[in-house]
Amino acid sequence: MKEINKLFIGGEWVESASGRMIEVVDPATEEVWARVPEGNGEDIDRAVKAARQAFDKGPWRRMSTYERAELMREMASLLKSNAEFLGEIESRETGKPVHRTKQDATGLHQWWHYYAGMADKIQGETIPFEDDKHIFTVREPLGVVGAITAWNAPLQLITMKLSMALAAGNTVVLKPAETTPVNAFEIAKLVEKVGFPPGVINVVPGYGESAGQRLTSHPDVDKISFTGDSATARKIMRAATGNLKKLNFELGGKSPQIIFPDANFDSAFESAVSHGFDYTGQACTLGSRVLVHEDLYDKFLERFKERAEQIKVGNPLEKVDIGPQANKQQLEKTLNYIKIGQKEGARLVAGGNRPSVDKGYYVNPTVFADVNPEMRIAQEEIFGPVVTVIPFSTEQEAIDIANNVSYGLSAGVWTKNLARGHRMAKELRAGTVWLNTFRYVRWVAPYGGYKASGWGRENGTEAMKEFTQVKTVMVDLNE
Ligand code: NAD
Secondary structure, eight states, X not given: OEEOOOEEETTEEEOOSSOOEEEEEETTTTEEEEEXXXXXXXXXXXXXXXXXXHHHTSSTTTSOHHHHHHHHHHHHHHHHHTHHHHHHHHHHHHOOOHHHHHHHHTTTHHHHHHHHHHGGGOOOOEEOOSTTEEEEEEEEEOSEEEEEOXXXXXXXXXXXXXXXXXXXXXXXXXXXXXTSOHHHHHHHHHHHHHTOOTTXXXXXXXXXXXXXXHHHHOXXXXXXXXXXXXXXXXXXXXHTTTTTOEEEEEOOOOOEEEEOTTSOHHHHHHHHHHHHHGGGGOOTTOOOEEEEETTTHHHHHHHHHHHHHHOOXXXXXXSOSBOOOSSHHHHHHHXXXXXXXXXXXXXXXXXXXXXXXXXXXXXXXEEEESOOTTSHHHHSOOOSSEXXXXXXXXXXXXXHHHHXXXXXXXXXXXXXXXXXXXXXXXXXXXXXXXXXXXXXXXXXXXXXXXXXXXXXOBSTTHHHHHTEEEEXXXXXXXX
């Protein structure tokens, strides 16, 4: 059993106010494998105070950008050398196959390097106006950022939020998801090792309705950077009204992968499989709606069913394609949507059931065909290994189906027709459109959602706008 007894606040390991612990369940065995302290509102207050102090009075904001970047680069090195270890924990926490989580963890240092390099490139502009006035702008950090992360990709989400917020000179209170808090502490240990000034990064896991609520309503928090469910984002908006916090939301998706008859069929097909079922369906950007042109529909469906049935589901510590759902609640949600799909009259062609194992939150890869785009399984985010296959006949019909959902995180188009690809990219209402590729997310490229998929952008230079504010300075040259 892994035991972590203290919270990381103000550069020190401190007891939680309540003394209560969160039991972390391994979704593959349904057994408790780790215990971490449960932070409550009082702990959040302490963490915010430390972060405020570090921002207002500490060396972080006044440090040269070179020094700030040096610490971030050191963090990058430590993340790289600890990638295997962190990847193993991510697998225990989330149920993702360990060979994949280790691979993912080896890329995290890139965010820290990229944003370390950004620290000295955050700049304002000079605005020409009247000759006797000198007008210029500077970009300054916002202050204390509350970073709240979802359970599906803890390492990635923590990495993105910390590296972006810190490069801009903010301080952070991190509240990881209550079901996957372990790696947040491992990151805190690395933060301590690097020697970031006390209070720059604070880690307090806890439940949404207590710790999360306190962080989002706290008068001394300037911004909330949130990744999670759209329904939670609405609650956060309400909680944040007191001091009119800046908000950045990375939310859910119901992304389409659209396959035209002129596509490279094999590439499109492989993408539909891997980006339909990857991570047991628990990734925001997955292409959970596959829109297939009627000319390809039968051929596609026959192969898709066959492949879905070949996907190896099992213990994430072994060589499997997908593991269990990350928690019991998500398992129940997925099974409920499978029932809904059947009731709605969609044709179940693969899965729809659970593998016969004694323990673990496993669900077989499930394919619904002939799905009416209005059905709930085609409209709502399931977050399980459930793909809906929808036929279409014209480009316009594909656009209408793709856009007619409340989400707009991403979309993929498979076609060899260049003009069509560009037309589709223009018409699709999504934060990212991939042409002949899918789910390619990198630190350099802005990432975020249209519509109910979010506000603001992470990654790339756009993210720096989210984590800074502009100050205009006007100087009268006559005085
Ligand atoms: P969730 O909204 O239930 O929880 C996310 C975080 O919010 C957790 O840390 C939770 O404790 C906290 N929280 C819950 N209630 C809160 C409240 N009232 N106030 C403050 N904080 C609160 O989401 P989840 O189930 O953990 O994550 C799955 C969702 O995240 C899916 O919709 C998925 O698509 C989305 N997601 C989006 C992205 C993206 O980049 N767009 C990435 C990963 C996940």
